[in-house]
Amino acid sequence: MIHAISLGIFLSLFWLLLSGYFKALLLILGLISVGIAVVVALRMEVIDHEGHPVHLTLRGTWFWPWLTWEIIKANLDVAKVILDPKLPIQRLVFRVKAGQSDELGHVVYANAITLTPGTVSIDVNDGEITVHALTRGAAEGLANGEMDRRATALVDGPGALPKDRAGDRTGGTG
């Protein structure tokens, strides 16, 4: 139920920001359409912590800036490789463990891998993600587990990390 209410609030805000109208009639029409959308989503049973993960919004404030910075660095690396006349690629396919506790976490982690140029997740299976990497550097950068730790901290909360893994700054995102 809490998810349905929050979906309603999000959709109303979305409607307001997209339309920019504040006339009574249009506001009422907007509210009616938001209501219909929420009822349809409820009947389809797609509103749960997976379909509408509000609980990630706050913790995401630490994850997204870090991921953005990683994406910028990875973009520069891939650009260098592409523009190099010798095209020094070294394609690798390997698996990484996804340490997150549920499928939502695996999706977040796999998407973060794909968003970073130089690594693409090509298969997700039983908590293992098969990754295609363009260069050895990109592969090793992923295999050191930093992104896995941060995605786990995002989805499961910093407390979910085992003691020996919580040593870095990720531990302080509570």
Place this chain on the structure above:
Amino acid sequence: MDTLFDVLSWICIVLGSVTCLIGAIGLLRLPDVFARMHGAGMIDTMGMGMILLGLMFQAGPTLVTVKLIFIVVFIVFTSPTATHALARAALQGGVEPQVDGELEDSSSAGPGGDGAP
């Protein structure tokens, strides 16, 4: 102030365009389907992001900027899904990824790397 935002805006748009151009060159130069996806990945992360950021500077603090932010958010959530679907389709279609070596991680005391398959 207007000049400052104009300059920032153009820097972002030019950077984004250059990124898109390099991504396109990558699409042409890289040898196989899976490698080419990395070139495409540049376009829909930094190319898209920088161009839309530049447009936000043009729009200023208006509803247009809010809509541009929505576009960025939706692309960030949908483009990896599309890339993953493409990769899966290629795998299902029988395209074997060409590899140039193995990732031996002897140094993987970390939790992420679990050795090469």
